[in-house]
Amino acid sequence: MNMTKKEVEKSEKNKEQESEVEKVVAVNGDKQEKKIYFFFEIVKIVLMAFLIIFPIRTFIFQPFFVKGASMEPNFFNGEYLIVNELGYKKTVVAAGEKEFFTVEPFKDIKRGTPVVFRYPRNPEEFFIKRIVGLPNERIVIENKKIKIYNEEHPEGFLLDEKEYIPNHFETRGEEDFVLENEQYVVLGDNRSHSSDSRNWGILSRDYIVGKVLLRAWPLDRFKLY
Numbered sequence: 001m002n003m004t005k006k007e008v009e010k011s012e013k014n015k016e017q018e019s020e021v022e023k024v025v026a027v028n029g030d031k032q033e034k035k036i037y038f039f040f041e042i043v044k045i046v047l048m049a050f051l052i053i054f055p056i057r058t059f060i061f062q063p064f065f066v067k068g069a070s071m072e073p074n075f076f077n078g079e080y081l082i083v084n085e086l087g088y089k090k091t092v093v094a095a096g097e098k099e100f101f102t103v104e105p106f107k108d109i110k111r112g113t114p115v116v117f118r119y120p121r122n123p124e125e126f127f128i129k130r131i132v133g134l135p136n137e138r139i140v141i142e143n144k145k146i147k148i149y150n151e152e153h154p155e156g157f158l159l160d161e162k163e164y165i166p167n168h169f170e171t172r173g174e175e176d177f178v179l180e181n182e183q184y185v186v187l188g189d190n191r192s193h194s195s196d197s198r199n200w201g202i203l204s205r206d207y208i209v210g211k212v213l214l215r216a217w218p219l220d221r222f223k224l225y
Contacts (some may be wrong), residue, residue: 062210064116064126070188070195071114074164080217081128083116083208105205109134112164114212114225115186121200126209129196131156132159133177133185135205141175141198165189173198182206 064078075081087107109115109131112215119125133139138149146159147209171191175198179185182205199202215223 069193070190072190080096081215083210084213088210102164116209118207129186129188131184132187135179135181135183137179139177139185141168144170
C-alpha cells in the first residue's frame with residue numbers, strides 16, 4: 001500500500017510524539033523509584049541506628065554532665081563524662097507495663113571508685129560520688145578521719161585517700177554506718193561541700209548506674225578511669 005508524502009510525515013510525527021511520551025513516562029518512573037529507594041534507605045538507617053544505639057545507651061555507656069562542686073578537685077561543674085553501666089546497673093527491659101527481662105548487676109565495685117547513681121530521695125536526679133564503704137563493713141567517721149572495719153581488718157584501719165583528695169580536705173561529721181549486702185557509703189571529694197551519705201544515709205546497689213569510664217570534655221582534661 002503506497003502512502004503519500006503527507007501521510008509519511010504524519011506517521012513519523014506520531015512516532016516522535018509516542019517516543020516523547022515514553023521518555024516522559026520513563027523519567028517519571030525513575031523519579032518515583034528514586035523516591036521509594038530514598039525512603040527505604042532512610043528507614044533502614046533509622047532502624048540500624050536504633051538497633052546499635054539503643055543497646056549501647058541501655059546496657060553499656062551513658063553520658064552525664066557534672067553539676068556542682070561536690071567532686072572538686074577531680075570533677076568540675078560542666079564536665080562531660082562517659083559512664084560504664086555494663087555489669088554495674090540493674091536494667092529492666094520493658095514496653096509499657098510489659099516486662100521482658102531484667103539484667104542484674106554482676107561486677108564488684110572497688111573502694112575509691114567514682115560512681116554515678118540515682119539520688120535515693122529523688123531518683124529522677126543523678127549524683128556522682130566516690131565509693132568509701134563496701135558491703136558488710138562498718139564505717140566510722142570521727143575526728144575528721146574515716147575508719148573501716150571488715151573481715152580482713154576486724155580491729156579497723158584508717159582510710160588513706162591521698163591518691164584522690166588533698167590532705168587539707170577534711171571529712172567532717174560524726175557517723176557510724178553498719179552496712180549489709182548491696183549497701184555502700186559514698187562521699188563527695190569536696191568534703192565540705194557535698195550532699196552524700198553523711199546527709200541522707202546508706203546507698204543501695206539498686207540506685208547505682210555505673211562507674212566513671214572517662215572524662216570526654218573539656219579536651220585538656222580528657223582522662224580514662
